[in-house]
Structures are given as C-alpha cells and as structure tokens.
Amino acid sequence: MSKASAPGSRRRFLRAGGSALAGAALAPAIAAAQNKTETPLAGQAQPLEVAPWSKTPGEPVLWQPYGQPSSFEKNVVRRSRAAAPFAGANSSMTPLQDLHGIITPTGLVFERHHSGIPLIDPERHRLAVHGLVARPTLFSMDDLVRLPSVSRIHFLECSGNTGREWKGPGTASLQFSHGLLSCCEWTGVPLSVVLDEVGIDPQGAWILAEGADAAGMTRSIPVSKALDDALLVYAQNGERLRPEHGYPLRLFLPGFEGNMSVKWLRRLKVGREPFMSREETSKYTDSLPDGTARQFTFLMETKSVITFPAPDHRLRQPGFYEISGLAWTGRGRIKRVDVSTDGGRNWSAAALQEPVLDRALTRFRLPWRWDGAPAVLQSRAVDEGGYVQPTGRQLVAARGLESGYHFNAIQSWKVAADGVITNVQV
Ligand SMILES: Nc1nc2c(c(=O)[nH]1)N[C@H]1C(S)=C(S)[C@@H](COP(=O)(O)O)O[C@H]1N2
Numbered sequence: 001m002s003k004a005s006a007p008g009s010r011r012r013f014l015r016a017g018g019s020a021l022a023g024a025a026l027a028p029a030i031a032a033a034q035n036k037t038e039t040p041l042a043g044q045a046q047p048l049e050v051a052p053w054s055k056t057p058g059e060p061v062l063w064q065p066y067g068q069p070s071s072f073e074k075n076v077v078r079r080s081r082a083a084a085p086f087a088g089a090n091s092s093m094t095p096l097q098d099l100h101g102i103i104t105p106t107g108l109v110f111e112r113h114h115s116g117i118p119l120i121d122p123e124r125h126r127l128a129v130h131g132l133v134a135r136p137t138l139f140s141m142d143d144l145v146r147l148p149s150v151s152r153i154h155f156l157e158c159s160g161n162t163g164r165e166w167k168g169p170g171t172a173s174l175q176f177s178h179g180l181l182s183c184c185e186w187t188g189v190p191l192s193v194v195l196d197e198v199g200i201d202p203q204g205a206w207i208l209a210e211g212a213d214a215a216g217m218t219r220s221i222p223v224s225k226a227l228d229d230a231l232l233v234y235a236q237n238g239e240r241l242r243p244e245h246g247y248p249l250r251l252f253l254p255g256f257e258g259n260m261s262v263k264w265l266r267r268l269k270v271g272r273e274p275f276m277s278r279e280e281t282s283k284y285t286d287s288l289p290d291g292t293a294r295q296f297t298f299l300m301e302t303k304s305v306i307t308f309p310a311p312d313h314r315l316r317q318p319g320f321y322e323i324s325g326l327a328w329t330g331r332g333r334i335k336r337v338d339v340s341t342d343g344g345r346n347w348s349a350a351a352l353q354e355p356v357l358d359r360a361l362t363r364f365r366l367p368w369r370w371d372g373a374p375a376v377l378q379s380r381a382v383d384e385g386g387y388v389q390p391t392g393r394q395l396v397a398a399r400g401l402e403s404g405y406h407f408n409a410i411q412s413w414k415v416a417a418d419g420v421i422t423n424v425q426v
C-alpha cells in the first residue's frame with residue numbers, strides 16, 4: 001500500500017491536498033490549522049460519516065425509464081406569471097439563476113404559446129409548400145426527415161424578453177426579467193434544401209410561415225434568410241421536439257426574434273411581398289415617440305446578464321464568489337464581456353468559456369471578492385462587429401418608452417450589506 005494509508009498519515013494527506021487546492025483565499029486558514037492540533041479545519045479530518053444511502057443498495061436500473069433531476073432540485077423549474085385571461089396564451093420562463101454552462105435542459109426551456117400547445121400526430125402532420133414555386137408539395141414528416149440535415153447550437157429569445165425593464169426595474173427576479181431565453185442544439189433540414197426541392201421562383205422574396213396551433217400563428221420571412229440559415233427543425237438537444245416547442249416540426253431562424261421561429265409548422269407560402277400578418281403589424285412592432293413604429297425588427301441585439309449573483313440568490317457572507325453570466329447576439333459571436341462591481345465606474349474583462357459559438361449563449365466568468373459593502377453588479381457585452389450593449393438611458397433616448405420589444409440594455413443588480421440582491425437602475 002502507499003504511504004498515504006499508513007497510520008497517522010491521513011491528516012498530512014489532507015493538509016497537502018488542502019494546500020495544493022487552496023487559492024489565496026484559503027491559505028491563511030490552512031496555515032493556522034497547520035500550527036495547531038485542534039482547530040475547526042483539523043476537525044474536518046475526522047472519518048467520514050457513513051450515510052444511510054451508503055448502507056443499502058440503491059434504486060434499480062430503469063427506476064426512471066426517462067431520467068429526472070434529483071428530488072433535491074425540485075425548485076429548478078419553469079415559472080409563469082399567473083393571471084393571463086386564457087392559460088394557453090401565456091409564457092413560462094427559464095430558471096437562468098440555477099443553470100450552468102450554455103445549454104438549456106429541454107424541460108427548462110421557456111415556453112411562449114399564443115393559443116396553447118396542440119398535441120399533433122406526426123403520422124398525420126403535413127407541411128405544405130406552395131405559392132411562387134414550380135412544384136407545390138405536401139411533405140410528410142418521413143419525407144422531411146429523409147432529407148440532408150444539420151445540427152446547430154443557437155439561442156432562442158422572445159423579443160418581449162426584459163420588456164418590463166423599459167420604464168425602470170420591472171421585475172424582482174432574473175427568471176422573470178430575462179427568462180424568455182434558451183440555448184439548445186437544434187437538428188433539422190436546411191430550409192434551402194426544401195426550397196430547392198420545390199423550385200422557388202426567382203420572383204419570390206418573402207415566405208409566409210404558418211403554425212398548426214389554434215392561433216394559426218403566421219409570420220413573413222425574407223427569402224434571403226430562408227436560403228441562408230433557416231432550419232426546419234424536428235429535434236432539440238438530441239431528441240425529437242417536445243410538444244411545447246413545436247412537435248413535430250418548427251421553423252428556426254438563428255439570431256431572429258423568437259416569434260418568427262413558428263412552431264407546429266404546417267405551411268410555407270412563397271410570395272413577392274411580406275404578407276402583413278397580425279404578428280408583424282399590430283404585434284411585434286416597436287412604437288416610437290413620434291407615433292410611427294419600427295417594423296420587421298428581426299435581429300436580436302447584443303445583450304448580456306449576470307446570472308450569479310442575481311435577485312434570486314442571497315449572499316450569506318463576504319468573501320470569494322465567482323460572478324457568472326450569459327452573453328449573446330443575433331449578429332454573430334460575442335467578442336468581450338466587461339463586468340463592473342461599482343455600478344459602471346470601473347470595468348474588468350470577464351473570461352469567456354470556450355467554445356464561443358455563432359448566435360449561441362456565451363458563458364462569462366469573473367472572480368470577485370465581496371467585502372460586505374453594498375455593490376452594484378453589471379455586465380456589458382461587445383460583439384465581433386464592435387457593437388456595445390447600451391445602457392437603459394441610451395436605449396430610451398433612441399427609442400422612447402413606448403416599445404415593449406427588443407430591450408437589450410445593461411442590467412444592474414444591487415448587492416446590499418445583508419446579501420440581499422435587487423433589480424436597480426443606476
Ligand atoms: N405556431 C406558433 N409558433 C410560435 C408561437 C406560437 O404561439 N404559435 N410563439 C412564438 C413566440 S412569441 C416565441 S418567443 C417562440 C417560443 O418558442 P418556445 O416556446 O419553444 O420557447 O415561439 C414562437 N412560435
């Protein structure tokens with residue numbers, strides 16, 4: 001046996017391990033422990049308790065044929081603002097405060113439905129492609145899944161995300177302020193492949209996409225986007241779409257507002273002009289102070305938010321914390337994220353977790369020692385084109401207070417001396 005198992009060696013082993021692992025934060029405590037025989041740290045060298053779950057065999061294989069999180073994680077769930085007139089026309093939010101890395105687990109992906117979740121039989125589902133095409137075609141799911149496919153990791157954000165922050169802090173939690181946001185691996189057929197199959201007329205400039213839900217949601221998509229990187233998606237994070245995300249087929253437009261990624265897709269009609277549907281005239285336009293509105297604001301702008309610490313957390317004591325958050329842009333890749341702990345006076349560049357993907361969430365991190373004094377935490381994303389995430393004041397100066405969509409301002413979280421965190425505007 002090795003030296004580590006010799007009598008009396010356990011404490012030396014722990015000390016060595018402790019010293020090797022300790023950063024500057026732990027070094028003084030370890031030095032103190034090494035100088036005394038009985039200290040709180042030396043107490044940690046007592047034999048491990050043998051817990052009840054170590055004494056009997058555990059649950060059998062196939063305990064849960066479809067795996068579920070630990071019951072100790074039962075608070076990590078989507079949440080919804082209640083009190084919509086019809087529960088089907090509502091949304092639920094992703095618990096960003098509890099997530100790690102960049103992929104959103106499918107069961108925690110936010111939902112936005114205009115008329116509930118249709119339960120569609122994939123055998124009976126058809127996609128009609130017609131209008132200015134040489135060969136109008138009805139595709140079955142089997143027809144589509146046979147075609148050449150791709151998988152891409154992209155964020156999906158509702159353009160109404162953070163809409164309540166236009167007029168100052170509107171929500172008391174990260175989940176409710178920024179939770180209409182997710183990032184998944186999407187698998188499907190490039191729309192360009194299907195348009196090639198049907199022979200799109202050179203006069204075609206716009207495509208109407210229609211959902212099979214009771215809302216019959218429709219949006220006009222520029223043909224340039226359709227031929228570039230639009231996907232007809234049937235799988236998400238490795239499995240077929242869930243009903244709430246468009247099973248069996250949805251459109252997916254990387255970097256564009258979530259509303260255009262029409263779920264339960266049943267029809268694509270090619271035309272010369274945009275179709276001026278409800279969702280691109282009375283809704284999903286941005287009212288300006290002079291009474292006009294911006295229309296067809298497809299791109300989701302460069303944005304970021306600190307996900308830890310956030311109002312959904314409370315800091316128990318001063319000391320070391322890792323500030324962590326997410327940045328994303330419909331324009332391409334994130335180049336830099338700056339973090340401030342003093343309300344924007346000083347900024348430090350955060351570390352970006354690789355891989356930094358095109359139009360995906362990017363995780364950033366910055367070590368922080370909280371001294372126990374009030375602090376205001378902010379993050380500011382810069383994309384590869386040099387666009388800098390604006391302040392709320394800059395955004396309001398440019399667009400006024402009538403808009404509900406496309407609010408991408410810097411978010412401020414205030415940490416009070418008691419560790420309580422609130423949403424503030426500075
Ligand atoms: N057919 C249809 N497609 C739809 C919607 C809808 O209600 N019906 N909601 C849209 C909106 S507003 C958003 S933000 C996204 C949400 O996608 P998710 O529920 O998969 O997160 O789907 C879009 N596609």
Ligand SMILES: [Mo]
Pocket residue numbers: 112157158159160258259
């Ligand atoms: Mo949306």
